[in-house]
Structure formats: C-alpha cells, structure tokens
Amino acid sequence: MELVMFTAMEGLAAQVEQFRDVAVLAPSRLDQVMRLLEGARAPEALYLDDTRAAPLPELWRVATQARRVGVRVLVNFTGAARGALNDAQGAGLPAIAERDPAAVAAWLGEQLGLRCGEGLGRGALVAVGAAKGGIGKTFATCVLAEGLRRRGLRVLVWDSDISNPGLVPAFRIPSSAPSYLHLIQRGPAHWGPGGIAPFIFQPDHTRATSEGWGAVDFLIGSHAVARAENDVRLPDWQSFYQGVAALEGYDLVLVDTPPDYLRRPYATHVLLAGGTVVLPCPPGARERMGVGHLLDHLRDHAPDGLDRCALLFMEPERGVIAGVGDVAAMFARRYPQVMSLGTLPRAPRLASLADEHDGYVSMLDLGPHSGFTAAVHRVGEQLCARLGLTPRLPVPRSSLWNRLGSRLRGDRAAAISSPAIA
Ligand SMILES: Nc1ncnc2c1ncn2[C@@H]1O[C@H](COP(=O)(O)OP(=O)(O)OP(=O)(O)O)[C@@H](O)[C@H]1O
Numbered sequence: 001m002e003l004v005m006f007t008a009m010e011g012l013a014a015q016v017e018q019f020r021d022v023a024v025l026a027p028s029r030l031d032q033v034m035r036l037l038e039g040a041r042a043p044e045a046l047y048l049d050d051t052r053a054a055p056l057p058e059l060w061r062v063a064t065q066a067r068r069v070g071v072r073v074l075v076n077f078t079g080a081a082r083g084a085l086n087d088a089q090g091a092g093l094p095a096i097a098e099r100d101p102a103a104v105a106a107w108l109g110e111q112l113g114l115r116c117g118e119g120l121g122r123g124a125l126v127a128v129g130a131a132k133g134g135i136g137k138t139f140a141t142c143v144l145a146e147g148l149r150r151r152g153l154r155v156l157v158w159d160s161d162i163s164n165p166g167l168v169p170a171f172r173i174p175s176s177a178p179s180y181l182h183l184i185q186r187g188p189a190h191w192g193p194g195g196i197a198p199f200i201f202q203p204d205h206t207r208a209t210s211e212g213w214g215a216v217d218f219l220i221g222s223h224a225v226a227r228a229e230n231d232v233r234l235p236d237w238q239s240f241y242q243g244v245a246a247l248e249g250y251d252l253v254l255v256d257t258p259p260d261y262l263r264r265p266y267a268t269h270v271l272l273a274g275g276t277v278v279l280p281c282p283p284g285a286r287e288r289m290g291v292g293h294l295l296d297h298l299r300d301h302a303p304d305g306l307d308r309c310a311l312l313f314m315e316p317e318r319g320v321i322a323g324v325g326d327v328a329a330m331f332a333r334r335y336p337q338v339m340s341l342g343t344l345p346r347a348p349r350l351a352s353l354a355d356e357h358d359g360y361v362s363m364l365d366l367g368p369h370s371g372f373t374a375a376v377h378r379v380g381e382q383l384c385a386r387l388g389l390t391p392r393l394p395v396p397r398s399s400l401w402n403r404l405g406s407r408l409r410g411d412r413a414a415a416i417s418s419p420a421i422a
C-alpha cells in the first residue's frame with residue numbers, strides 16, 4: 001500500500017518502511033501532501049501529526065480532502081494540536097497522542113493491518129535480564145549461544161550492556177570489530193536492517209563448521225568501559241531494536257542487558273514487543289531478590305508478557321546454603337506463569353580454563369562430555385521449545401562411555417596445561 005506520512009518525528013518513516021508491502025512517501029510540506037491527494041492515483045492512507053508545527057486548520061483541511069477522495073486518515077497529536085484529539089476521534093479518525101516513534105510505528109502497523117517484514121520470528125528476540133549485576137547474564141548468553149550454534153542455529157548476540165561489555169573479553173572480540181554505537185550516532189534513518197548489517201561482527205571462531213553448525217555473530221557496543229558521550233537514549237535503543245528485529249538470516253537474537261533495569265528497561269521493551277526474557281537465577285538471597293524485583297517490574301509493565309519469561313536456575317557457588325530446589329518452588333508459587341528452563345551447574349574449572357586460554361575457546365569444547373555441557377543442551381532444548389524453534393541438528397552425541405571417561409580422566413580441559421598467568 002502507499003502511505004503518505006506528514007511528520008518530523010525522527011526515524012518514524014524508516015520504521016514504518018520495515019513493514020511488508022508498504023511504500024512510504026514523506027513530503028515535508030502540506031501543499032505537497034495536498035498535491036498527492038489530488039493526483040490521479042491517490043495513496044491508500046495518510047498519517048498526519050503535529051511535529052512539523054503546521055497550523056491546525058491546515059491539517060484539518062488536508063484531512064478533510066483526504067477523506068473526500070477516500071483516503072484513510074490517521075492522526076497523532078502530541079503538541080500544539082493535542083486539544084483537537086477529541087474532535088478527531090469524534091469525526092471517526094483513528095487518533096492517538098504518542099511521542100515514541102516505535103510505538104507510533106506499531107500503532108500504524110496495527111491500524112493498517114501491515115505485516116512485519118520477513119525478519120525474525122515473533123518471540124525470537126530473547127533478552128537475558130536481571131535487576132542485579134554479576135548474576136550470570138553474560139555467562140548464560142555465551143553458553144546458550146554456543147549451545148544453540150551446535151544445534152545448527154544462527155544466533156546474533158547483541159551486547160546491550162555498553163557500560164560493562166562482558167561479551168567482548170568472553171568472546172575475545174578484537175578492537176577492530178565495528179561498534180553499533182557509531183551507527184546510533186548517525187541517526188534513526190540508518191537503523192534499518194540494511195544499515196545495521198555492516199555493523200555485525202562475524203568472527204571466524206564462531207562461524208559454521210564442517211559439522212554444519214550454525215553461527216554466533218555479534219552486535220558490539222563498546223570495547224572498554226563506555227564513555228558518557230556514547231550513552232544510548234532509551235527511545236533510540238527502542239528504535240534500533242526495530243531494525244534488529246527486522247534483520248534476516250538469524251534464528252534468534254540474544255540480548256545481553258545491563259542490570260539498571262529502571263533506567264534501561266530493555267528486557268521490559270523486549271517483552272512488550274512480543275519477545276522473550278530469560279532470567280538467570282542463582283539461589284542466594286540477594287540474587288533471588290534481584291530476580292524477584294525484575295519479575296515484579298515486568299509484571300507491572302508488561303503483565304501479558306509474564307508467560308514469555310523464563311527462569312534459568314544457576315547452581316550456587318560452594319558454601320551458599322540456599323538450594324535451587326526450594327528457590328524454584330518459591331518462584332513457581334509466586335510467579336506461576338513464569339516457566340523454568342532448568343538449571344546450569346557450576347563449572348568454575350571450565351570457566352577459568354576458557355578465561356585463561358590463549359584466544360577464544362568455548363567451555364562446551366573444553367568439556368564436551370561434561371555434565372555442564374549436557375545441561376547447556378537441555379536448557380537450549382527447552383528454550384527452543386519455548387520459542388517454537390526447530391534446531392537443524394540433534395544434540396551432539398555423548399555416549400555413556402564418553403561421559404564416564406570424561407569423569408575418570410578429566411576431559412580435554414584437564415589435558416590443557418595450566419597457562420602461565422601474566
Ligand atoms: N555456572 C557457572 N559456572 C562457573 N562460573 C560461572 C557460572 N555462572 C556464572 N559464573 C561466573 O560468574 C561471574 C559473573 O557472571 P557474569 O559476568 O555473566 O554476570 P553478569 O550478570 O553478566 O554481570 P554484569 O551485570 O556485571 O554484566 C563470571 O565470572 C562468570 O564466569
């Protein structure tokens with residue numbers, strides 16, 4: 001359909017263009033809009049808002065003319081024309097007062113029955129969230145991405161925790177990798193999937209293999225602790241999200257989110273936009289309180305989304321007296337809609353060997369027959385079932401013999417000599 005948009009709202013037209021089968025014309029003057037309406041082939045719909053500060057009587061004149069020639073009119077009055085909102089609704093026009101371009105785009109899509117671009121399947125955007133630092137978000141993101149890659153899936157990992165980019169050291173991302181923060185600075189017109197694609201980093205060490213594995217690619221924000229001038233405003237993050245959701249070629253996107261969930265409610269946005277939130281949950285008192293805070297926040301702000309939240313229990317560190325069983329039962333009572341993805345065991349030796357290794361190596365390759373790797377695959381299986389994803393490959397085989405051998409001899413991890421610590 002042809003949609004004429006009269007707006008100065010940053011990035012709005014670009015976002016609407018991401019819907020399928022819609023051609024957007026965005027003239028900057030009302031007389032140009034009028035000419036389009038009077039032309040031989042009028043557009044199907046007209047969106048008007050008051051961000052270009054056109055006088056209200058002029059906006060009305062155009063809206064009236066559009067209706068006269070059978071064009072659907074939709075209005076959004078948030079500024080000077082806000083007082084006319086009731087009149088517009090009274091006249092039978094779909095009308096809102098909304099400043100957020102992502103929300104306006106979603107509303108237009110709904111009103112006009114537009115379908116999303118090919119992009120990712122609904123729900124396949126997964127935020128890994130917590131209301132507390134150090135809970136294992138980045139860790140869970142890394143091992144889940146690697147586990148799903150072994151099932152033949154193509155995973156994009158989006159580092160949204162720019163003030164503490166834990167993914168960069170974890171995956172040994174070189175400083176030459178592009179940063180999407182530069183793209184954010186270029187402005188919303190560049191945040192479509194075509195603009196984002198060149199900023200995706202595809203390291204060789206997480207690409208497809210002869211076994212037919214999938215890939216883990218990255219959208220990296222910063223390489224060091226972020227500087228204040230690189231900060232991303234929430235509306236910008238939300239608009240950028242639209243572009244990421246419209247990317248093609250991935251089975252899912254895993255978003256590593258920062259812990260300041262009130263200032264950066266990324267997990268909330270993912271849920272509101274129809275995605276999924278995974279909450280790593282170690283059972284200690286402070287950690288489970290942090291998980292509870294985020295769940296309460298999500299319940300308040302996206303009540304319909306709670307059944308798209310999933311807890312990922314993490315075995316406690318040695319010495320912690322709270323166990324996963326009791327804590328899981330407590331969460332099941334308090335948040336019955338929230339499902340569990342299972343439990344990840346502690347694997348401090350594998351984690352440390354991976355950290356100290358020269359160059360990137362996945363924990364799943366260091367201990368291919370370990371209980372830890374088996375648990376990662378069980379969790380991945382649950383997550384796929386939750387998302388309606390069908391992995392292309394079966395869980396990598398691990399016979400009883402392998403597992404016994406791994407336990408008796410120690411796996412590959414044990415064969416790697418302790419590194420010299422600089
Ligand atoms: N199952 C596990 N086995 C071994 N180590 C683990 C496990 N889970 C988490 N860790 C370790 O716990 C530490 C904290 O985890 P991580 O950095 O993933 O937390 P985070 O929630 O991303 O923190 P931040 O909010 O600071 O980004 C890391 O050193 C990680 O390796």
Ligand SMILES: [Mg+2]
Nearest residue numbers: 137138161166
């Ligand atoms: Mg982290």
